[in-house]
Amino acid sequence: MSAAQIGAVAGVAIVTVVLAVLLRPYSPVYALLASLAGTVVLLAWMLPYAAQALEWLENFSVYLLREEFICLIRAAGIALVAQTAQDLCKDAGMTAMGAKVELAGRCMILLSALPMLQRVVDVWSRLLQ
Amino acid sequence: MRRKRFRLCRLLAMVLLVAAGIVFCPAVYAEEMDTPPQIQEYLDEPEISAEEFSSMSLPELIAALWKTVSGEFLAPFRLLGQIGALLLLASAALTFAPSDGWRQCIELIAVAGCFLLSADGTLELVGQVSAAISDWRLYLASFLPIFAGVMVSCGQSAGALVCTGLFFSMASLSAQLICSVAMPLVRAYLALNSAAGISGVPPLQEATQGLTRCVRSLLRGVSVGFAAVLGLQNTLAAQSDNLAMRAGGAVLSSSIPVVGAAAQDAMASVLAGLRVVKGSLGFAAIAVLAAAFLPLFARCLVMRLVLAAGGLLAKAFGLPRSGAVLEGAAEGAGLCLSFLVFFFMLVVLSTALMIATGTGGLFG
Amino acid sequence: MDIDLVFKIAAIGIIVAVLNQLLIRSGREDQAMMTTLAGLIVVLSMMVKEISELFVTIKTLFNL
DSSP: OOTTHHHHHHHHHHHHHHHHHHHTTTOHHHHHHHHHHHHHHHHHHHHHHHHHHHHHHHGGGGTSOHHHHHHHHHHHHHHHHHHHHHHHHHHTTOHHHHHHHHHHHHHHHHHHTHHHHHHHHHHHHHHTO | OHHHHHHHHHHHHHHHHHHHHHHHHHHHHHHHOOOOHHHHHHHHSSSSOHHHHHHOOHHHHHHHHHHHHGGGSHHHHHHHHHHHHHHHHHHHHHHHOOSHHHHHHHHHHHHHHHHHHHHHHHHHHHHHHHHHHHHHHHHHHHHHHHHHHHHHHTTOHHHHHHIIIIIHHHHHHHHHHIIIIIHHHHHHHHHHHHHHHHHOOHHHHHHHHHHHHHHHHHHHHHHHHHHHHHHHHHHHHHHHHHHHHHHHHHHHHHHSTTTHHHHHHHHHHHHHHHHHHHHHHHHHHHHHHHHHHHHHHHHHHHHHHHHHHHHHHHHHTTOHHHHHHHHHHHHHHHHHHHHHHHHHHHHHHHHHHHHHTTSSSSOO | OOTHHHHHHHHHHHHHHHHHHHHHHTTOHHHHHHHHHHHHHHHHHHHHHHHHHHHHHHHHHHTO
């Protein structure tokens, strides 16, 4: 990714914000939809580059167990999606919804980490025999 | 008259023969003495003898030491690589979700991963240290009676008493304490440390720090006490042995009329030979223990350094809880190292003390 | 996936808002409401496709 692309990203963000602010007095729902569209566009644009970084990091998974690597990457993905949804809810003024989305995200991260925590408990039982 | 003279000559001849026997046989015996088989077994056990060791130059010594410990570096450095990879991944995952709430979740996974990586190594280390100390205790149980026997033949009966009495009971007691009290404490410490890291609850962290301080001060107190008592007892025993030897020598030289002084010199050469055997035997025991000690010591030390480096790396990557867990694991490895060095030094210094005392005796 | 999407949504939003105002002023409120709803349905149908594509990409990328 060349550094000039950041200019394009900033440009898209500013345009979306301006449009959303423009639409807000007339129809808040379209303002929200416009900002949602802008978020989706930016995420979709960035993902191929994140994919490159993740492929490079996968080289290190030969040192670790596959399980730990997948766990961490999955946690990152869940955090990303949940954070996006949470911020959108906050933008619409629905903080309660945002908090529930965050809670759901955290529970899912914990669930995906459960096999690792099970292994930790096994090691504890070996230590404390 | 003639008969009386004949009887006198016969008596003189007998006395001369006995004198010759007293003077020459021990000397011959000392030169051609074969050490008894049990002693020879212990002398043959180590790869290096006392004479070879004393004639080694410094580069040769360093090369020999390196050969013993060079195999121990591979596994810990592989562990460091694994820890580094995990931390890199965790910090990359954190970039996708930089806000605080998500940071805690992702760091939980990183902490669990760090603990799992370090636990195998430290658990194995604790087991190896316990096994080594019990093996050494068994070795001492078979070796010390023989060493005490050689000490008695050197005239150090009080020293031999200290050897089989106080020293052996102290060594056994400390081995028992280390294997059944200290090592389980180290394991409990490792578990507590990881629990503190995973939960992030401050009182648990303080509890782990308090436990380390407790164990370290216990070790310090015990080692000072042992050193003081053993040193004192050995010195007193050596003094009483010297006194006994001098008194015995005075009686020998003054009571036997013609050949007392010659007999005294003959006994001196025998005792000098026996002292060499005592020194070689002591060195053999130290060499055998050192051959087992050095690789384990290197393993503990390298593991401790690797885990401490991992802790620093974690803190540099912005994962403080993972850093705390890794540093706790390094502390656990350090405790194992302390106990290992304590027991080894206890044995080696006491043996060296017992070899060194008694050289300034009656005939020296 | 382009910034055109944002512009399209903004344009539909402005048109719907203007139509809404006109219809309310001329007294046809129910038609105004239906226009708003129709606009919403169009925008959502455009967005849903993009959002589902995005989530599939995220799913494959992060092994969710």
